[in-house]
Each structure stands twice: as C-alpha cells, then as structure tokens.
Amino acid sequence: MAAWFTPRLRRRAALAVGAALLLPWATGQFAKGFHQPGLDNDALRHQLLIDFIVIGAIVFALTMVATWLIGCWVTGVMKGPRHQADGFPGAPGEPPP
Secondary structure, eight states: OOTTSOHHHHHHHHHHHHHHHHHHHHHHHHHHTTSOBTTBTTHHHHHHHHHHHHHHHHHHHHHHHHHHHHHHHHHHHHHOSOOOOOOOTTOTTSOOO
16 A cells, blocks of 8 residues: 555545445435425426436545545655655754764
8 A cells, every 4th residue: 555545544535435425315315305295296306306416416526535535645646755864964963073
C-alpha cells in the first residue's frame, strides 16, 4: 500500500463511501413514504422519479469521494518521500565546524 493511503485516510474514505451510499438511499426511502397509492394521484411515477434522484445523488457523491481521494494522492505524490536534510550551520545543539 502506498504511503499516502494511511490507515486514517482509509477509515475516512470508508466512512465517506458508506455515507455516500446510505444517506441518499435513506432520504429517498423517507421521501417515498409520502407518495403512496391512495394518497397521491400518480404515486408510482413519483416514486420512480425519487429513485432516479437517489441514483443521481449516489453517483454524484461517489464521484466527489473519488475526486477527494485523487486530490489526496496528488498531494502525496507532490510531497514525495521524507528526506532528512543537513542541519543549518550554527544551529543550536550542533558543534561549530
């Protein structure tokens, strides 16, 4: 596994993917409860429209998570591996040359 994909980022990414899937679905199920046969003139059509909106919201949210992870990867690549540099001459704690 790459150094940029830390365990903390893995947990956050898993949480973000779970939220991207579950929140639109739960909201859609709640909204479909208001469009039932007998209460709405065209309940099936409205429920299908809500399903399309939920699918679009899920795809959009997953795209945003993927964009965020690509940004994390780019940042990790730009920073590169950590290197220990030489100390500045005359820095405190160093003997003079």
